[in-house]
Amino acid sequence: MPADTSKGPPEEFRALYDHVVTCGKCGFCQPACPVFRATGREAYVARGKVALFRNMIEERAELGPEVKEAFANCLLCRACTENCFSAVKTDEVVMSFRHAYAERFGRGFLQRRVFRSLLPRPRLMRALVRSLWAVRRTGLADLARRVGLVGLLNPKLERAMEFRAGTPGPLLATRLAKRRGADSRGRPIVGYWMSCGYNYALPEVGEATVRVLERLGMGVEVLENCCCGLAAHGYGDVEAAAQLARENLRRLGDLDRFAAIVSECGSCSGHLKEYPKILAGDPEWSALAGRLAEKTRSFSEFVMERGGLEVPPGQEGGEAGSEDRIVVTYHDPCHLGRRYQNVVVQPRELLRALPGLELREAAESDSCCGAAGTYGVLHPETSAAIIARKMGFVEATGASVLVTECPACMMQLSFGAKRAGFDITVLNISQVCDRYGA
Ligand code: SF4
Numbered sequence: 232m233p234a235d236t237s238k239g240p241p242e243e244f245r246a247l248y249d250h251v252v253t254c255g256k257c258g259f260c261q262p263a264c265p266v267f268r269a270t271g272r273e274a275y276v277a278r279g280k281v282a283l284f285r286n287m288i289e290e291r292a293e294l295g296p297e298v299k300e301a302f303a304n305c306l307l308c309r310a311c312t313e314n315c316f317s318a319v320k321t322d323e324v325v326m327s328f329r330h331a332y333a334e335r336f337g338r339g340f341l342q343r344r345v346f347r348s349l350l351p352r353p354r355l356m357r358a359l360v361r362s363l364w365a366v367r368r369t370g371l372a373d374l375a376r377r378v379g380l381v382g383l384l385n386p387k388l389e390r391a392m393e394f395r396a397g398t399p400g401p402l403l404a405t406r407l408a409k410r411r412g413a414d415s416r417g418r419p420i421v422g423y424w425m426s427c428g429y430n431y432a433l434p435e436v437g438e439a440t441v442r443v444l445e446r447l448g449m450g451v452e453v454l455e456n457c458c459c460g461l462a463a464h465g466y467g468d469v470e471a472a473a474q475l476a477r478e479n480l481r482r483l484g485d486l487d488r489f490a491a492i493v494s495e496c497g498s499c500s501g502h503l504k505e506y507p508k509i510l511a512g513d514p515e516w517s518a519l520a521g522r523l524a525e526k527t528r529s530f531s532e533f534v535m536e537r538g539g540l541e542v543p544p545g546q547e548g549g550e551a552g553s554e555d556r557i558v559v560t561y562h563d564p565c566h567l568g569r570r571y572q573n574v575v576v577q578p579r580e581l582l583r584a585l586p587g588l589e590l591r592e593a594a595e596s597d598s599c600c601g602a603a604g605t606y607g608v609l610h611p612e613t614s615a616a617i618i619a620r621k622m623g624f625v626e627a628t629g630a631s632v633l634v635t636e637c638p639a640c641m642m643q644l645s646f647g648a649k650r651a652g653f654d655i656t657v658l659n660i661s662q663v664c665d666r667y668g669a
């Protein structure tokens with residue numbers, strides 16, 4: 232598609248005008264912004280982006296390559312909005328820019344193919360990812376990584392290929408293939424949502440999750456979902472994100488059979504809860520999108536809703552200072568924490584209740600780790616500076632286990648620990664429950 236370089240602000244920008252003018256330029260968003268902390272660039276702070284956006288609407292600046300970098304440099308973490316008296320939604324401003332920019336200047340062929348043709352077809356995706364892992368030793372997979380194909384297919388896979396020696400073995404979909412049908416035996420059924428990150432790169436996490444859900448007395452049906460669409464959404468490809476949302480709703484079918492849809496990926500559970508907004512204008516799918524959002528739970532949210540894991544009396548969480556306790560610390564994934572799903576208390580309660588563990592809080596535990604979809608791949612230096620700061624806080628806790636609930640965070644945290652030469656085990660909270668729960 233040839234680039235449409237006609238002048239004038241895109242119509243969709245005007246819809247946000249009344250919102251962006253509420254920015255009082257106070258700068259309270261500045262110290263909270265991980266990108267600003269890493270770069271010191273004012274243009275990358277919410278205030279800078281919002282001012283640029285307003286200038287474009289008022290035709291004092293043009294939508295063009297000169298302003299693109301400011302909007303590319305955003306983790307969509309919402310830390311700015313949380314610190315803003317006017318609650319300016321910088322993430323929406325950034326998303327609107329990314330969408331309009333691609334509409335005007337076109338999307339890359341590879342990006343369109345991946346988001347619109349590959350991601351809605353999980354079988355094809357699996358075959359491709361299997362071959363990428365299989366040919367890794369030939370160097371072809373690394374070539375695919377360098378030209379950007381792997382990052383588009385799945386940013387987590389990109390990170391995994393970067394630091395993981397060897398391959399993860401069979402994909403999660405293969406490992407859980409025998410559990411496809413619901414095996415309720417009178418138990419309530421949960422639909423296990425298979426995140427791309429666990430399926431392609433960290434299958435052992437998904438296996439642990441299913442075991443814990445079964446120990447909670449659930450029948451587990453492994454869903455035949457495709458990518459939730461968050462990656463496409465992050466690129467501002469709202470059409471592809473809506474297509475993926477519809478495809479998932481079609482694949483899931485009747486939701487009434489489920490007590491809940493559970494994911495141990497904070498990004499997936501957060502994005503599923505956004506489906507009603509994504510499909511708001513679609514009369515055919517909006518009601519079902521609402522049903523899915525109501526049923527969706529993050530892993531820790533679901534476990535605590537069911538009363539937590541059973542722990543034998545007298546073996547509750549380790550006392551501070553007790554000798555044989557394992558010290559753990561927790562990182563809040565942006566899409567799970569206070570600024571998106573507000574699942575903050577549940578993972579901590581869960582960890583505190585597990586026998587032999589002592590939870591110690593790290594400073595800035597809810598600050599973005601710098602993974603943020605493809606951000607870590609496209610802005611490696613800034614992303615590395617962001618994770619280095621976080622690892623300093625983690626190290627100060629003295630923890631030997633770093634827990635989180637998102638595959639992208641897990642990989643970024645492992646990457647950060649490796650770079651810092653810091654010996655710490657990074658685990659998903661479902662793995663911790665599997666290992667240390669009753
Ligand atoms: S905190 Fe909010 S109002 Fe203040 S400069 Fe930042 S975006 Fe504008």
Ligand code: SF4
Pocket residue numbers: 263264265266267275276277304305306307308309310311312321322
């Ligand atoms: S969303 Fe996060 S990275 Fe983006 S401007 Fe706000 S604080 Fe900075």
